[in-house]
Amino acid sequence: MTAARADVDLAGRTGGTCRPARQQPIQEGGLATVTSAAHVPVMADQVAALLAPALEPDGAVLVDATLGRAGHAQVLLDAHPGLALIGLDMDVSAIEESRRLLTGHAARITLVHARYDEMAEVLAGQDRSRVQGILFDLGVSSPQLDDPHRGFAYSYDAPLDMRMDTTRPLTAAQVVNTYSAERLAAVLREFGEERFAMRIANALVRERSRAPLTSTARLTDIIRASIPAPARRTGGNPAKRTFQALRIEVNGELEALSQALPVAMEALTPGGRIVVLAYHSLEDRMVKRAFAERTTDTTPRGLPQSLPSHRPRFRQLTRGALRASAEEVAANPRAASVRLRAAERISRAAA
Numbered sequence: 001m002t003a004a005r006a007d008v009d010l011a012g013r014t015g016g017t018c019r020p021a022r023q024q025p026i027q028e029g030g031l032a033t034v035t036s037a038a039h040v041p042v043m044a045d046q047v048a049a050l051l052a053p054a055l056e057p058d059g060a061v062l063v064d065a066t067l068g069r070a071g072h073a074q075v076l077l078d079a080h081p082g083l084a085l086i087g088l089d090m091d092v093s094a095i096e097e098s099r100r101l102l103t104g105h106a107a108r109i110t111l112v113h114a115r116y117d118e119m120a121e122v123l124a125g126q127d128r129s130r131v132q133g134i135l136f137d138l139g140v141s142s143p144q145l146d147d148p149h150r151g152f153a154y155s156y157d158a159p160l161d162m163r164m165d166t167t168r169p170l171t172a173a174q175v176v177n178t179y180s181a182e183r184l185a186a187v188l189r190e191f192g193e194e195r196f197a198m199r200i201a202n203a204l205v206r207e208r209s210r211a212p213l214t215s216t217a218r219l220t221d222i223i224r225a226s227i228p229a230p231a232r233r234t235g236g237n238p239a240k241r242t243f244q245a246l247r248i249e250v251n252g253e254l255e256a257l258s259q260a261l262p263v264a265m266e267a268l269t270p271g272g273r274i275v276v277l278a279y280h281s282l283e284d285r286m287v288k289r290a291f292a293e294r295t296t297d298t299t300p301r302g303l304p305q306s307l308p309s310h311r312p313r314f315r316q317l318t319r320g321a322l323r324a325s326a327e328e329v330a331a332n333p334r335a336a337s338v339r340l341r342a343a344e345r346i347s348r349a350a351a
């Protein structure tokens, strides 16, 4: 598997999208000063415009698979008075906070603490097999990153946790204290594109034999010390790739996405639309592949005409991936790495 590009904002926090508005510029590794708590969902205008044709009819249902702090959900519920929303998040606090934020829409929302790879079960529990829209805004949220107790950010000293779902057992501490050096290096290489994966992994194994690794600060120090001095001076904080890799491993992010995408696309009605915002290359590549497989005519070459059973069941709504505008990135640095892709299930009549 090829490696992910580590995407890090100025606060030294990996990934993430539901952005607090107007953060102060800060130094590498410093703490962000949040001057407004209002959430600014990433590429909200484009997300709303792409989903609008599917969500317009009264009674349309949208699954927001990554509810976060309901930034996108709020925009879409406001735009479509006849829309019902099923919101999922694996973070209990995201569900609780979104329920509070969406009180004005209480009659139209169903919020479920679940992973998005459990979408089929959630829909079955709602007596639904088909929906009109699905949104994935992948990664970790600003509130998760900004909570110093959760250990996502190398900017704060915190316990090595990094779980989005705190009811699950695997923590970053368990990964760094129990994986073999080889397994740790593979995680850092595959999920963080870390050039010095083996050196860092060996250092972690050496250090943990002295005392278990329990804090983000100690982890950051070990990473820094294991990277050659010239490399330390380039490419931002040396801990960023390791933190991204551990977060992906702890939360099983890629496995969950690979299972969820086919189920989600299958759940769309004809004319239904899916929008995915990805923040690192491994995720985006997965989305690109899932869309390509379903938007390509697979009729064997050489046949005089395409076979109905091999015709595409979806059409791409975006040419390549859309990026956030320079203005949005200037206002919200975390939008810098976003790649948005969208597709529509082809209506039966058109197929």
Ligand SMILES: C[S@@+](CC[C@H](N)C(=O)[O-])C[C@H]1O[C@@H](n2cnc3c(N)ncnc32)[C@H](O)[C@@H]1O
Pocket: 016, 017, 018, 039, 040, 041, 042, 065, 066, 067, 068, 069, 070, 071, 072, 073, 088, 089, 090, 091, 094, 114, 115, 116, 117, 137, 138, 139, 140, 141, 142, 164, 253, 256, 257
């Ligand atoms: C970037 S935030 C979403 C922000 C949201 N769109 C908004 O505007 O407020 C991503 C959210 O997805 C959740 N998440 C990540 N992986 C998940 C998974 N496998 N299943 C369910 N939720 C997940 C995280 O807990 C986080 O709250």
